[in-house]
Every structure is written in C-alpha cells, then in structure tokens.
Amino acid sequence: MASKFEETQARLFKNVFVCKKCKSKQKSTMQKVLQGKILCRKCGGKAFRTLRKAK
Numbered sequence: 300m301a302s303k304f305e306e307t308q309a310r311l312f313k314n315v316f317v318c319k320k321c322k323s324k325q326k327s328t329m330q331k332v333l334q335g336k337i338l339c340r341k342c343g344g345k346a347f348r349t350l351r352k353a354k
C-alpha cells in the first residue's frame with residue numbers, strides 16, 4: 300500500500316522539490332523530505348516545498 304501511495308505522490312509532484320532558501324531543485328521522495336532526510340546541495344537547507352504543476 301505504501302508503494303502505491305508513493306507512486307501517487309510521484310505522479311502528483313514528480314518527486315521534485317524546491318529549496319525554500321536558494322530555490323534549487325532537488326529530486327527526492329515525499330517521504331524523505333517529510334522525514335527531514337534531504338539536505339540542499341547548495342545551501343544545506345532542510346526546508347523544501349513541492350513543485351506543483353509547472354506552468
């Protein structure tokens with residue numbers, strides 16, 4: 300069930316997150332971001348937001 304949830308998330312957000320500090324994009328899973336396991340490669344920040352439909 301968990302994997303299906305992740306698939307849905309992946310489809311919705313394409314597993315791309317944007318650093319709130321430096322706005323660099325990072326590929327990851329929703330779960331890892333929520334667990335704070337993702338660090339920005341540029342500024343080392345932990346704050347990310349989802350990248351929604353890119354229009």
Ligand SMILES: [Zn+2]
Pocket residue numbers: 318319320321322323339340341342343344
């Ligand atoms: Zn950053």
